[in-house]
Amino acid sequence: MTEYNKDTERQRSEFVESLTDYSRKQQAQQWAGSFNDYLRDIVAGNPGRAARSSHQYIWDMMCWRGIEAPKQSDACNRYKLFEDDLFGIDQALERVANYFKAASEGSEVGRRLLLLLGPPSGGKSSLVTLLKRGLEAYSRVDDGALYAIQESPIQESPLLLIPHGKRAEFKDSYGVEISGELSPYTRALVDDKYGGDFARVPVHRIFIDEAGRKAVGTYAPHDPTTADIADLVGSVDLSKVAEYGDEGDPRAWSWSGAVYAGNRGLLEMIEILKVKREFLYLLLTLTQEQVVKVSRFPLIYIDETIVAHTNMAEFRRFLQEKENEALLDRMVIVQVPYTLCYTDEARIYHKLTSATPSFRQVHLDPHALAVAAVFAILTRLKASERADLDLSKKLRIHAHEEVEGISDTEAEHIMREQPDEGMDGVSPRFVVNALASAISQSESKSLTAMEVMLALKDAIESDARMDAKMKKQWIDFLVTTRKEFYNRWVKEDVHKALFVSFLDEAQELLDKYLDEVEAVLESRKVDDPITGEERDADERFLRNVETKIGISDSGKTSFRQEIVRKALGAYKRGVKFTLAEHARLREAIEQYLFQERRDVLRLVTSSARADAETMEKISAVEQRLVNDYGYDAHSAHEALNYVTTLLAQE
Numbered sequence: 169m170t171e172y173n174k175d176t177e178r179q180r181s182e183f184v185e186s187l188t189d190y191s192r193k194q195q196a197q198q199w200a201g202s203f204n205d206y207l208r209d210i211v212a213g214n215p216g217r218a219a220r221s222s223h224q225y226i227w228d229m230m231c232w233r234g235i236e237a238p239k240q241s242d243a244c245n246r247y248k249l250f251e252d253d254l255f256g257i258d259q260a261l262e263r264v265a266n267y268f269k270a271a272s273e274g275s276e277v278g279r280r281l282l283l284l285l286g287p288p289s290g291g292k293s294s295l296v297t298l299l300k301r302g303l304e305a306y307s308r309v310d311d312g313a314l315y316a317i318q319e320s321p322i323q324e325s326p327l328l329l330i331p332h333g334k335r336a337e338f339k340d341s342y343g344v345e346i347s348g349e350l351s352p353y354t355r356a357l358v359d360d361k362y363g364g365d366f367a368r369v370p371v372h373r374i375f376i377d378e379a380g381r382k383a384v385g386t387y388a389p390h391d392p393t394t395a396d397i398a399d400l401v402g403s404v405d406l407s408k409v410a411e412y413g414d415e416g417d418p419r420a421w422s423w424s425g426a427v428y429a430g431n432r433g434l435l436e437m438i439e440i441l442k443v444k445r446e447f448l449y450l451l452l453t454l455t456q457e458q459v460v461k462v463s464r465f466p467l468i469y470i471d472e473t474i475v476a477h478t479n480m481a482e483f484r485r486f487l488q489e490k491e492n493e494a495l496l497d498r499m500v501i502v503q504v505p506y507t508l509c510y511t512d513e514a515r516i517y518h519k520l521t522s523a524t525p526s527f528r529q530v531h532l533d534p535h536a537l538a539v540a541a542v543f544a545i546l547t548r549l550k551a552s553e554r555a556d557l558d559l560s561k562k563l564r565i566h567a568h569e570e571v572e573g574i575s576d577t578e579a580e581h582i583m584r585e586q587p588d589e590g591m592d593g594v595s596p597r598f599v600v601n602a603l604a605s606a607i608s609q610s611e612s613k614s615l616t617a618m619e620v621m622l623a624l625k626d627a628i629e630s631d632a633r634m635d636a637k638m639k640k641q642w643i644d645f646l647v648t649t650r651k652e653f654y655n656r657w658v659k660e661d662v663h664k665a666l667f668v669s670f671l672d673e674a675q676e677l678l679d680k681y682l683d684e685v686e687a688v689l690e691s692r693k694v695d696d697p698i699t700g701e702e703r704d705a706d707e708r709f710l711r712n713v714e715t716k717i718g719i720s721d722s723g724k725t726s727f728r729q730e731i732v733r734k735a736l737g738a739y740k741r742g743v744k745f746t747l748a749e750h751a752r753l754r755e756a757i758e759q760y761l762f763q764e765r766r767d768v769l770r771l772v773t774s775s776a777r778a779d780a781e782t783m784e785k786i787s788a789v790e791q792r793l794v795n796d797y798g799y800d801a802h803s804a805h806e807a808l809n810y811v812t813t814l815l816a817q818e
């Protein structure tokens with residue numbers, strides 16, 4: 169047998185084993201018994217768990233998945249449930265979590281419908297999907313075990329079997345309260361089939377399952393004119409009327425509406441403001457009173473959490489009708505904006521593109537997604553109240569980058585200055601579509617940031633929904649993206665690649681800078697390491713570095729003192745003072761080094777006459793771009809050419 173065959177054989181037998189194990193576990197999870205068994209074997213062990221409301225259940229699920237407290241006191245909690253899929257909207261997630269937390273503690277908010285409001289493709293559906301998947305998973309673990317009356321069409325809690333007259337006594341012995349009523353269907357079942365002996369009624373463990381319509385319901389309005397409330401609350405099942413002889417028999421009712429599917433768990437209402445007002449009233453009564461009314465039965469008790477979503481356009485239309493105000497009052501509205509942090513936005517593109525096979529075969533240069541993200545955020549930001557703060561600086565503040573002249577507290581304030589920011593602008597979908605078309609046009613299996621910007625330009629120009637003014641503005645944003653972000657990034661990459669070991673050389677230069685500065689400040693001489701002689705401090709070198717970041721003659725001493733203070737601080741903490749500790753000095757030193765090596769780049773432009781030695785130098789730079797900075801051969805070549813033309817313009 170060859171190695172390969174042995175490996176596959178082993179893999180397959182391991183798979184069979186793990187499958188058997190899985191199926192064993194599935195069976196171990198099953199539980200069925202009479203109501204009496206349920207009380208004795210399940211409820212007695214943990215009555216609180218058995219009596220959880222849907223809000224409590226969802227909150228418990230979120231806790232089970234994990235919540236991490238923030239590192240800084242003003243940041244948001246991190247919810248594991250959302251962490252791997254939703255980026256840069258921490259505040260919205262926190263508000264959603266707070267809704268469940270408050271509702272699970274019995275607060276009034278549990279009696280209001282949760283409405284997620286946000287721009288198109290801003291993650292609302294994904295958020296609800298994560299809740300649903302979380303519930304499905306939770307119902308499969310011990311802590312999340314959920315039980316229901318086996319024959320109930322709406323997976324009712326078995327505890328509802330306990331008659332009202334016995335509930336006070338139940339509370340005394342189990343310590344928990346039961347609220348709610350049996351549905352007319354189950355009441356009839358208990359009476360007719362079990363002769364009223366509820367102790368015998370079969371109970372089983374259920375597993376939440378959207379596809380199986382178990383504790384997760386979903387409703388999306390199709391055509392509002394034909395939408396029927398029966399889709400939500402069911403209707404008479406004519407085929408059964410003959411059997412039971414009466415339209416009023418609960419067994420002749422079809423219990424298939426989305427409201428029933430969501431009982432014990434969650435009902436998702438997609439584009440809720442599109443539904444008829446009659447639907448809205450029903451849903452609001454349902455959240456407030458936990459009952460639905462259908463024509464021929466007494467009120468039906470339902471315990472479910474309604475999470476609805478809608479987009480801004482729909483919401484504005486809805487607000488225009490005066491009578492809707494009262495309805496809005498009965499909802500908890502959480503805004504789910506687009507993220508304003510470009511690195512998070514880039515993660516969204518990465519997530520969406522790496523899921524597609526055609527994308528996986530294509531190399532993206534290290535800034536391809538970031539430039540698209542910068543452009544997207546620029547379209548979402550609103551001008552700051554501060555005149556000295558342009559959109560590019562604001563964008564960097566939102567990405568937690570250090571911006572000259574802006575303290576941390578100011579940055580905090582600027583980030584919160586316009587609460588409506590992020591509710592419009594370009595959507596991730598628009599960008600991903602542009603990326604997809606760029607990829608289908610690229611023959612080289614390699615996409616550069618420049619090509620991405622061109623694809624975005626194309627997408628803007630050919631968008632029929634945009635007016636000319638907006639198109640111009642968005643194209644200007646692309647220009648800003650290129651000039652103020654891409655140029656800086658790509659130059660930095662190429663510059664670094666000019667050195668065999670950029671970091672070492674930069675650190676050496678930093679050490680030299682520190683030595684000279686100390687000598688100047690202490691007015692002493694420097695030992696020249698080569699000649700061994702003493703000489704004056706090299707003021708020319710110091711100024712050469714400092715002017716790179718615009719330190720004036722009058723400002724140089726305080727700048728130098730600050731550097732020495734920082735270096736001493738690092739020394740006291742027992743760490744080496746590196747460039748990472750001081751962004752501005754790092755910039756100065758990088759600039760200084762780049763200036764030294766520019767000549768290599770100038771050679772690129774004259775490469776028509778390139779000799780072997782020049783070619784070798786150039787290809788070494790390209791190779792370092794590939795090895796150390798995330799480029800491939802194609803994009804490295806492009807980057808090098810691009811930076812050379814930039815240099816020629818300087």
Ligand SMILES: Nc1ncnc2c1ncn2[C@@H]1O[C@H](COP(=O)(O)OP(=O)(O)OP(=O)(O)O)[C@@H](O)[C@H]1O
Pocket residue numbers: 253254255256257286287288289290291292293294295478479506507516519520596597
């Ligand atoms: N902040 C985000 N983090 C991660 N992914 C996101 C984010 N926002 C949007 N997405 C992704 O973009 C895609 C579209 O999002 P989704 O369908 O959830 O948006 P939506 O708000 O429901 O939009 P619509 O109003 O058009 O229904 C999804 O694949 C989603 O995962």
Ligand SMILES: [Mg+2]
Pocket residue numbers: 292293294
């Ligand atoms: Mg959606």
